[in-house]
Amino acid sequence: MTKQQANWSPYDNNGGSCVAIAGSDYCVIAADTRMSTGYNILTRDYSKISHLAEKCVMASSGFQADVKALQKVLFARHLTYQHQHNKQMSCPAMAQLLSNTLYYKRFFPYYSFNVLGGLDSEGKGCVFTYDAVGSYERVGYSSQGSGSTLIMPFLDNQLKSPSPLLLPAQDAVTPLSETEAVDLVKTVFASATERDIYTGDKVEIVILNASGIHREFMDLRKD
Amino acid sequence: MKLDTSGLESFPSLISHGNDVAGEISAPPSFELPNSNDFDGFLKEAIQMVKPAKGTTTLAFIFKEGVMVAADSRASMGGYISSQSVKKIIEINPYMLGTMAGGAADCQFWHRNLGIKCRLHELANKRRISVTGASKLLANILYSYRGMGLSVGTMIAGWDETGPGLYYVDSEGGRLKGTRFSVGSGSPYAYGVLDSGYKYDMSIEEASELARRAIYHATFRDGASGGVASVYYVGPTGWTKLSGDDVGELHYHYNPVTPSSIVEQEMVEAAAP
Numbered sequence: 220m221t222k223q224q225a226n227w228s229p230y231d232n233n234g235g236s237c238v239a240i241a242g243s244d245y246c247v248i249a250a251d252t253r254m255s256t257g258y259n260i261l262t263r264d265y266s267k268i269s270h271l272a273e274k275c276v277m278a279s280s281g282f283q284a285d286v287k288a289l290q291k292v293l294f295a296r297h298l299t300y301q302h303q304h305n306k307q308m309s310c311p312a313m314a315q316l317l318s319n320t321l322y323y324k325r326f327f328p329y330y331s332f333n334v335l336g337g338l339d340s341e342g343k344g345c346v347f348t349y350d351a352v353g354s355y356e357r358v359g360y361s362s363q364g365s366g367s368t369l370i371m372p373f374l375d376n377q378l379k380s381p382s383p384l385l386l387p388a389q390d391a392v393t394p395l396s397e398t399e400a401v402d403l404v405k406t407v408f409a410s411a412t413e414r415d416i417y418t419g420d421k422v423e424i425v426i427l428n429a430s431g432i433h434r435e436f437m438d439l440r441k442d
Numbered sequence: 443m444k445l446d447t448s449g450l451e452s453f454p455s456l457i458s459h460g461n462d463v464a465g466e467i468s469a470p471p472s473f474e475l476p477n478s479n480d481f482d483g484f485l486k487e488a489i490q491m492v493k494p495a496k497g498t499t500t501l502a503f504i505f506k507e508g509v510m511v512a513a514d515s516r517a518s519m520g521g522y523i524s525s526q527s528v529k530k531i532i533e534i535n536p537y538m539l540g541t542m543a544g545g546a547a548d549c550q551f552w553h554r555n556l557g558i559k560c561r562l563h564e565l566a567n568k569r570r571i572s573v574t575g576a577s578k579l580l581a582n583i584l585y586s587y588r589g590m591g592l593s594v595g596t597m598i599a600g601w602d603e604t605g606p607g608l609y610y611v612d613s614e615g616g617r618l619k620g621t622r623f624s625v626g627s628g629s630p631y632a633y634g635v636l637d638s639g640y641k642y643d644m645s646i647e648e649a650s651e652l653a654r655r656a657i658y659h660a661t662f663r664d665g666a667s668g669g670v671a672s673v674y675y676v677g678p679t680g681w682t683k684l685s686g687d688d689v690g691e692l693h694y695h696y697n698p699v700t701p702s703s704i705v706e707q708e709m710v711e712a713a714a715p
Binding site: 222223224225228296318319321323324326327328348350352353354355356358364368382383384386424427 | 487527529549669672687
């Protein structure tokens, strides 16, 4: 007699795509607002973006319950940091905190595919990209989620910068201006919506620069 | 099931915490485990879902002048290239390097943890830790997680009081001292080039060229390896990065395209009517 297996999985995939692009003095982070399960749409108006620190924004796709839990943990850890050090966490510091937080659930992972965007201590844009268990890397641009295989090659074509591993070192930040980067993000989501069923409805775009944080929405196809 | 989490205890609590919240956060964390009947099956599925970045070529060898360490920079998730710029040579401290093969998060996290432990050793013992000691620390931690699904195939290379040191450590709990290692899906190709060209009495330039060639050849034949070939040298004063070359460009550097001198067909202007 075979052992009875649980036919219930603690995970679900709510779909969606996230993108982040770093510039010389700005960072653009965007995610669509569709939340699905299987072939059903749960809502057209769900934010996948969370403002963790003054200069640090995270966008996550995957299982939104795990994403919500992760956002809460990071927010609470940031609050503690502020009480202990009397200052906001820098983006690179938050990046490592996120990596460790993800790895501490190595044997029961957060089903969350994250991109972290913000400004580093010099005011330059920085983007960090993660896998579900915490391996991370600072890059000039990244996408995660159901549309990432469609979006990434296009971003490589438009933004491909010399690898940070090359020696002699070459500057990796994109030369695009802020408005050009935002236009690129809108184009990218419009294209991803055409070919990915889980991406659509609206795209929420967050822009971080020296003057603060700015949020805008753009409608996408709702089919 | 209680896991041995002593591997995560890197900061002993010196201050007594009256506040429960602060105490809870700074206490060494323990790994949560899911309540399931079939833990192995659940882990297999979780690993599939996570699909840790695998597929790589890394190598390291000891020669007369010190240790040469080289790696590619591709991370693949199944058939998708998730990154072409992964840092697979991890700088543990200014005189010790670790290489990454297997699960990217596993290697990154445990190398970071090893760096912390090495620093604490320095502070507690007023001297640097040996390569032997550092590799043993890592091997013991990985052994305690044996069977849990960690995927780590790393080489610890450094220079200590006894001279150059090189150890291979993996997530099965294995730890080997040696003079030539290559780890990853591209390692058979790298071994072929490395073993045929190796001489103990090489200069630093010859050794770095050998390492670069070995990585290049592995990226040429192995689909899971590619990106940038990085070469580091570890000597008596610590490590330095010698080169980082895109393997696509290295291909034409090693196989230059010569314009053909024989023109088969030449296009000429049509005579005016």
